[in-house]
Amino acid sequence: MLAKFIQQQRKKRNLTQEYLALELGISRPTYMQIERGERDLTITEAKKLAEVFDIPFENFLEGKEDAKTIVKIESKKKQKQEAVNEIRISIPQEKAEKFEQTLLYILAKIGGKPNIGQTVLYKLLYFIDFDYYEKFEEQLIGAKYIKNHYGPTPVMFAKFIERLEKAGKVEKIRSKFYKHEQTKYLVNPNEPLSLSSLSAQELAHIDWEIDRLGDLTATQISALSHLDTPWISAKDREPLEYEHVFYRPEETSVREYEPL
Numbered sequence: 213m214l215a216k217f218i219q220q221q222r223k224k225r226n227l228t229q230e231y232l233a234l235e236l237g238i239s240r241p242t243y244m245q246i247e248r249g250e251r252d253l254t255i256t257e258a259k260k261l262a263e264v265f266d267i268p269f270e271n272f273l274e275g276k277e278d279a280k281t282i283v284k285i286e287s288k289k290k291q292k293q294e295a296v297n298e299i300r301i302s303i304p305q306e307k308a309e310k311f312e313q314t315l316l317y318i319l320a321k322i323g324g325k326p327n328i329g330q331t332v333l334y335k336l337l338y339f340i341d342f343d344y345y346e347k348f349e350e351q352l353i354g355a356k357y358i359k360n361h362y363g364p365t366p367v368m369f370a371k372f373i374e375r376l377e378k379a380g381k382v383e384k385i386r387s388k389f390y391k392h393e394q395t396k397y398l399v400n401p402n403e404p405l406s407l408s409s410l411s412a413q414e415l416a417h418i419d420w421e422i423d424r425l426g427d428l429t430a431t432q433i434s435a436l437s438h439l440d441t442p443w444i445s446a447k448d449r450e451p452l453e454y455e456h457v458f459y460r461p462e463e464t465s466v467r468e469y470e471p472l
Contacts, residue, residue, distance in 0.1 A: 213249060213275070214249075214253070214273075214275055215246060215247055215248060215249035216249075217275040218246065218247055218261060219247045221261075221265045221267070221277070222247075225265065227264075229243055229244060229247070232261070232264065235260060235261075235264055236257050236260055236261070238257075239349075239350070240349055241348050241349070241350065258272065258273065307351070307353050307354055307355075307409070308368075308372075309408075309409040310352065310353045310354075310409045310410060310414075311337075311353045311355055311366075311368060311372060312372055312376070313405075313406060313407055313408070313409050313410055314337065314340065314352070314353055314410065314418060315333070315337070315369075315372065315373075315376075316376070316381065316382075316399060316405055317405065317407060317410070317415075317418060318333065318336060318337075318418070318422065319333075319382065319397055319398070319399045320399050320405055321419075321422055321426075322422055322426045323396070323397060323398055323399055324398065325426070325427075326387070326389050327389055327427065327428070327429050327430070328396065328426070329387070329389065329394030329395055329396050329430060330394065330395040330396070330397070331362060331363075331394070331430035331433075331434065332428065332429070332430050332433055333369075333397070334362075334363065334364065334365050334366060334369065335363055335364065335425075335430075335433040335434060335436070335437050336421060336422070336425055336426070336433070337353070337355065337366050337369070338357050338363070338364040338366065338437060338452075339421055339425060339433075339436075339437070340352060340353070340417065340418055340421045341353050341354065341355055341357070341454075342357075342440070342442060342452075342454065342457050343417070343421065343457075343466045344414070344417050345454045345457055346457035346458065346460065346465065346466055346467050347417070347466055347467050348413075351454075352414050352417065352418075354454075355367070355368055356368065356451055357442075357451065357452045358446075358449055358450060358451055358452065359443055359446040359447065359448055359449065359450055359452060360448070360449065361448075362430075362434050363433075363434040363437035363438060363443060364437055364440075364442070364443055364452055373397060376397075380400055380403070381399065381400050381403045382397045382398060382399055382400065383397070383398045383400065384396070384397055385397075385398060389429070389430075390429075392430070394430070436463070436464065439461060439463045439464050440457075440460060440464040441456045441457065441459045441460045441461065441464070442454070442456040442457060
């Protein structure tokens with residue numbers, strides 16, 4: 213199978229998926245589909261990989277390794293890897309529509325549950341955003357979160373919830389959960405829910421987060437966020453860095469990494 217052959221050749225040359233994705237001019241998630249056999253190569257991409265692996269094109273298409281010694285391309289790989297790092301280190305930009313639609317979607321699905329107060333919402337949004345970035349190396353919302361005593365806080369939450377209240381899309385109420393006062397937000401059932409800015413993959417990810425975290429109390433989900441590297445490494449009231457998800461402990465990491 214060509215997909216397995218490509219993966220073997222990449223590993224044999226100690227090349228990263230990011231490096232080959234950059235060589236092909238595609239994103240890493242798209243390249244990962246190639247190695248999983250979920251996406252066919254174009255002729256141009258196949259020729260490029262054959263060139264990178266230093267294998268004759270005909271041999272590459274047949275999944276045969278050339279008898280020649282593998283050419284070392286460490287200097288070129290380092291140059292490309294630095295370019296990848298520059299791209300990834302940039303802080304994702306906030307996407308207002310996705311923030312609003314994600315928030316309303318969460319509230320529509322579980323906002324009525326007794327444990328879903330403002331604190332739980334903060335942490336759900338955080339894990340949705342940062343987990344997505346760890347898994348796909350792409351932003352979902354790309355919102356800015358700051359470190360406070362109770363965990364990550366989305367900076368744009370207050371502005372958006374106020375706007376949604378004024379528009380009659382949500383109602384703010386006070387309630388008790390196990391004798392603790394909390395602020396809750398309920399969606400207006402008469403308002404249509406738009407998900408036009410969210411892809412199927414993004415919605416599937418949000419559903420996955422809701423399933424695994426939606427029953428946690430504010431204390432439980434806050435404690436989980438306090439184990440996370442982006443929160444630990446940030447200073448009080450300072451923004452959390454998305455890149456720090458790649459240094460997470462097992463307790464919070466959501467991605468299966470290839471063995472070194």
